[in-house]
Amino acid sequence: MTGSPIEVRGLNHFFGTGEARKQAIFDINLSIARGSLTILMGPSGSGKTTLLTLIGALRDIQEGSVVLLDHELRGAPEAELVALRRRLGFIFQAHNLHESLTATQNVLMGLEVHGKGNAAKQRIASHHMLDLLGLAARRDYFPANLSGGQKQRVAVARALVSNPEIVLADEPTAALDKASGHTVVEMLKSLGKTRGTTTVMVTHDARILEMADRIITLEDGRVVTDKSQ
Amino acid sequence: MSRLLTLLFGRLPIGWLQLSHNRGRLLAAVSGVAFANLLVFMQLGIMGALNGSTLAPYALLNTDIILSSQEGNTLTDSEHIARVHMFQALGVAGVADATPLYIGDLPFTLDDGTSVALLTFGVDVTQPSFVSPAVAASLERLTIENTVLLDEDTRGMPAPVLESLSSGASYSFEAMGETLTAIATMTVGGGFLADGMLVTSDQTFLRVFPTRYSGAPDHILLRIDDGVSADTVATRLRAALPSASVRVQTTQGAKSADLAFMSSERPTGIIFGFGVFMGILVGLVIVYQVLSTDVADHLREYATFKAMGYGQTFFLGIVFEEAIVLAVFGFIPGFFVSMGLYAGLVAVTGLPVSMEASRAIFVFLGTLAACTLSGAIATRRLANADPADLF
Numbered sequence: 001m002t003g004s005p006i007e008v009r010g011l012n013h014f015f016g017t018g019e020a021r022k023q024a025i026f027d028i029n030l031s032i033a034r035g036s037l038t039i040l041m042g043p044s045g046s047g048k049t050t051l052l053t054l055i056g057a058l059r060d061i062q063e064g065s066v067v068l069l070d071h072e073l074r075g076a077p078e079a080e081l082v083a084l085r086r087r088l089g090f091i092f093q094a095h096n097l098h099e100s101l102t103a104t105q106n107v108l109m110g111l112e113v114h115g116k117g118n119a120a121k122q123r124i125a126s127h128h129m130l131d132l133l134g135l136a137a138r139r140d141y142f143p144a145n146l147s148g149g150q151k152q153r154v155a156v157a158r159a160l161v162s163n164p165e166i167v168l169a170d171e172p173t174a175a176l177d178k179a180s181g182h183t184v185v186e187m188l189k190s191l192g193k194t195r196g197t198t199t200v201m202v203t204h205d206a207r208i209l210e211m212a213d214r215i216i217t218l219e220d221g222r223v224v225t226d227k228s229q
Numbered sequence: 230m231s232r233l234l235t236l237l238f239g240r241l242p243i244g245w246l247q248l249s250h251n252r253g254r255l256l257a258a259v260s261g262v263a264f265a266n267l268l269v270f271m272q273l274g275i276m277g278a279l280n281g282s283t284l285a286p287y288a289l290l291n292t293d294i295i296l297s298s299q300e301g302n303t304l305t306d307s308e309h310i311a312r313v314h315m316f317q318a319l320g321v322a323g324v325a326d327a328t329p330l331y332i333g334d335l336p337f338t339l340d341d342g343t344s345v346a347l348l349t350f351g352v353d354v355t356q357p358s359f360v361s362p363a364v365a366a367s368l369e370r371l372t373i374e375n376t377v378l379l380d381e382d383t384r385g386m387p388a389p390v391l392e393s394l395s396s397g398a399s400y401s402f403e404a405m406g407e408t409l410t411a412i413a414t415m416t417v418g419g420g421f422l423a424d425g426m427l428v429t430s431d432q433t434f435l436r437v438f439p440t441r442y443s444g445a446p447d448h449i450l451l452r453i454d455d456g457v458s459a460d461t462v463a464t465r466l467r468a469a470l471p472s473a474s475v476r477v478q479t480t481q482g483a484k485s486a487d488l489a490f491m492s493s494e495r496p497t498g499i500i501f502g503f504g505v506f507m508g509i510l511v512g513l514v515i516v517y518q519v520l521s522t523d524v525a526d527h528l529r530e531y532a533t534f535k536a537m538g539y540g541q542t543f544f545l546g547i548v549f550e551e552a553i554v555l556a557v558f559g560f561i562p563g564f565f566v567s568m569g570l571y572a573g574l575v576a577v578t579g580l581p582v583s584m585e586a587s588r589a590i591f592v593f594l595g596t597l598a599a600c601t602l603s604g605a606i607a608t609r610r611l612a613n614a615d616p617a618d619l620f
Contacts, residue, residue, distance in 0.1 A: 058536060058617040079540075086538030096533040098243070100250035105241055112240050113538045119235070142250075158537075 003070075005166055005198045006032035006055055011064035013050055013221075024050045026221045027064070032214075035192040037185070037199045039209060042218035048202045049170060051218065055200060056088060056168045057081045069165060086113055089164030089197075093171040095155040097143040103130060103154045104139045110158040129157040133183065148175045156184050160191065167191075169201040178207055185211050234550075244550030247523060255558075258519040262559020262596065263566070265512030269592055270567035272504035274574070274582045279498060281581040282420025283491050284484055289350060289361050289417065289428060290330070292450035293459045294466065295483045297476045301447070302494075303487040305332060305348055305422060309445035314475055318451055321469050323462035325454045328356040329446030331431055333438045334423065337404040343385045347404075348423035349377075351434025359450050364428055367413045371430045375437075379411035382418035383425025384579040405437050419579045421497060509599055516555055516600045520548055520607035528614045536616035544611050552604035556596045563596075564589060 013025035025047050032038055040048040053059045054066055054073075061074035071084055089110075097106045107126040130139055133153040143151050152175040159167060167188060173181030185208045191197035192213075201212075209215060210229075217225040230249070234242035248255045286305055296314055301307035315327045331351030338344055354372050357365035367378055379400070381391050390400050391414065400411045409429075417426040435441055453462045459479040466477045478486060492498035524531070531544055567584065574582045 053617045056536070082538055082540050084538075085536060088538075090533075090536045092533065092536075094529075096529055098527070098530045098533075100243070100246045101241070105246070108241060109534065110537065113534075 003067075004031045005034050005069050006030065006200065007065070007067040008051075008055070009065040009067075011051075011054065011061070011066060013047075013054060013059070013062055024221050025054070028221075028223055030216070030223070030226075032198055032200060034198055035196040036213040037189055037192055037201065037211065038214045038216060039212040040200065040202045040216050040218060041204070041209075042224075045220075046218040047221035048218050050221075052168055052170060052200065052202055056090065057084050086162075087165045089159035089162070089167040091156055091159045091167065091169035091172040093174060095143070095148075095151040095175075097151055097154055097158075099143050102140045102142055103135060103146065103150075103157075106143070106154055107157045107161050110161040114162060125161055126157070129161045130154070132187065133157050134180070149177060149180055152176055153180060153184070156187075160187065163191075163195060163197070165197060167197060167199040167201075169199065169203075171203055171205070172201060173203065173205045173208060181205065181207060238546075238550075242550060244547045245554055247527065247547070248551055248554055254519065254523070258515065258555050259558045259562070261515030261519070262512055262555050262600070263561075263563040265508050265515060265599075266560055266563025266592060266596060267567055267570070268508030268511060269505055269595070270563065270584075270588075271570060272501050272508060273588055273592065274567065274571055274584070275580070276492070276498065276501040276505070277585065277588065278574075278580040278582045279421055279491055279501065280488050282418065282422075283487050285417050285420065285581065286348065286350070286426065287480065287484060289364055289415070289426070290450060290480075291359055291361055291365075291452075292480055293453045294324075294451040294463055295478050295480060296449040296451065296466070296470070297447070297478070297483075299472075299474055299476050301476070302490050304448070304483065307332060307447040309447060310449060310475065312444045312446055312449070314470055315449045317470060318449065318466055321462065321465050323453050323457040323465060324451050326356070326358065326452045328353045328359045328450050329431065329443070330359075330448040330450055331434045331438075331441060332447040333434065333441065335404050335427060335437065337402060339385060339387065341387075345383065345385050345424045346422075347380070347383065347425050347427040348420075349427040349429060349434060349437070351429055351431040351438075354430045358452060360428070361415075363415050367415075370412050371428070371433070373412075375407055375409050375433050376412045376429070377409050377433070378413050378415050378428040380417045380419075380425035380427065381414035382416055382579060384419040385424060407437050409433075409437070418581055421580075424579075509595065512559075512596065512599050513603050516552060516603035517606055519555065520551055520604050521610055523551065524548065524607055524610045528610075531611060531614040532616045532618060535614055541611070544614075545608055548604045548608045548611070549601060552600035553597065556593075556600040559600075560593050560596050564592075 008028055008030040011025055011028040014021050014023050016022050042048045057073050066073040068084055069087055104126050107129055108122055111122045127139060133156060135150060135153055138146060138150055156172060172184060188199045189211060214228045216223055231242055234245050296310060296318060298308035298310040312329055315329060318324050319327050333349045335347040335349045337347055352360055354368050357368045370376060394400055394411055394414050401408055419425050435443060453459055463477050463479050571582045571584055
């Protein structure tokens with residue numbers, strides 16, 4: 001891979017059409033370093049979640065450029081975007097676990113997207129990831145029988161089990177207690193150091209700000225501060 | 230089940246897991262598909278009985294070509310044909326022999342007051358080669374005036390009467406002002422137009438039906454020379470006989486024409502065909518409703534999977550997997566309940582209703598196709614699963 005895994009240049013984004021058209025992102029330029037943990041901050045409506053979805057190949061790029069893992073997203077065919085998304089790990093604020101699947105099966109979904117593999121190995125990897133997140137005793141529980149924090153940790157396990165190159169997280173610690181939140185962020189930091197996993201996280205959680213390598217603040221769709229620490 | 234499907238698909242059987250997780254919905258869906266199956270099976274069963282009873286009288290005959298009036302509809306719903314055409318036919322190359330066949334409906338009241346309608350065949354008792362071996366064996370005895378062969382599957386016929394006939398005794402009864410004596414039995418069975426059948430000599434027939442006369446039978450049966458094609462002889466006959474009044478059909482052609490007439494021109498055939506259509510429609514709607522609700526309920530999960538990199542074929546696979554599960558699980562109870570109802574229908578009506586393997590396979594494949602079609606329609610809602618909305 002050449003350069004940084006995420007390169008954003010002159011990015012603008014609009015919602016709506018005609019007179020109702022409203023610009024949400026204004027001329028954003030970013031280069032995210034490989035293996036880093038970057039936090040996006042800002043008030044509600046500042047555009048951080050929109051930026052996350054644009055970086056995650058979940059929305060069409062209207063103006064400007066986003067180069068993700070050496071692939072230009074603007075104008076890329078859907079198949080290429082789908083293939084790229086398989087190299088990412090998404091952690092949503094709402095866990096979005098599948099209610100019909102157990103914790104292990106939910107995590108397995110993070111592996112099966114890469115195709116048929118050794119089912120036994122995939123199961124072991126899923127169990128290992130759940131164990132790391134303190135869910136060894138909850139492997140076979142359905143989401144309905146898990147607490148909010150446990151569900152969120154299953155969602156984290158699902159995002160990380162396939163060793164993604166980039167993790168995009170939206171308030172991943174909001175539903176977690178201090179210790180669990182710390183564990184999750186430590187895990188992301190550790191993945192950055194050992195495997196070069198790059199993390200971009202939207203959060204308001206002041207408890208984890210000190211652990212970030214870089215904090216970018218957005219307001220009204222513009223980057224207002226960009227601090228490395 | 231989950232392990233088996235996981236091995237089969239090489240992935241988690243999401244469709245099955247979704248359906249089985251919500252047992253109430255699964256039960257409702259399976260019941261719906263089973264009910265639709267039941268509807269289709271019952272309609273097809275009765276339609277099959279209609280076809281079976283239409284063709285059953287042919288089993289009494291042994292003929293290669295049948296001459297009939299153009300005004301007639303089927304073997305048993307016929308008009309008269311001039312016997313002179315029999316002699317004309319005998320002059321056509323390839324025709325070996327010919328005989329007239331007389332058909333009439335004989336009303337008859339049982340000792341308990343039950344009215345029974347017997348479809349009566351009057352045949353030439355000197356021509357045993359034109360009837361089935363079972364009838365031919367007793368044909369000589371029918372030379373005795375007013376003797377008949379009685380259908381042992383006649384609806385409503387008391388069992389003691391049939392038992393006494395089987396043991397060699399005779400059974401006399403009054404019909405159309407004549408005293409008829411059944412001397413033996415044969416097996417055909419009742420249908421939609423008659424409760425059973427009777428075979429007698431043409432002489433007895435003409436006595437029982439005084440308005441009929443020997444010069445105007447219902448059909449003329451022909452046998453052809455060995456080694457000659459029935460189609461070839463039929464073509465020659467069509468050229469030789471007046472096409473405006475005489476219909477020439479091979480026996481197979483006559484059977485096919487009778488079935489086509491009963492299924493497309495008789496109200497009964499159209500009604501049962503419509504019933505099959507309604508059953509399929511009910512199944513389609515039920516499965517569509519279940520699958521479409523299921524897709525709507527899981528849109529966020531599907532959107533998550535989309536964000537994770539799952540493609541459209543994966544989601545189609547889930548919906549079709551659910552469709553197949555519903556088809557299989559709905560077919561099994563539908564099949565067995567239908568078998569039970571078939572048995573009940575046979576006991577009550579005596580109609581030849583039976584579960585044929587071809588029908589079971591047809592309904593199963595139809596159920597699969599209908600469920601798949603419903604699934605295909607339901608997948609349109611997948612387009613609403615937008616992963617960008619998750620954030």
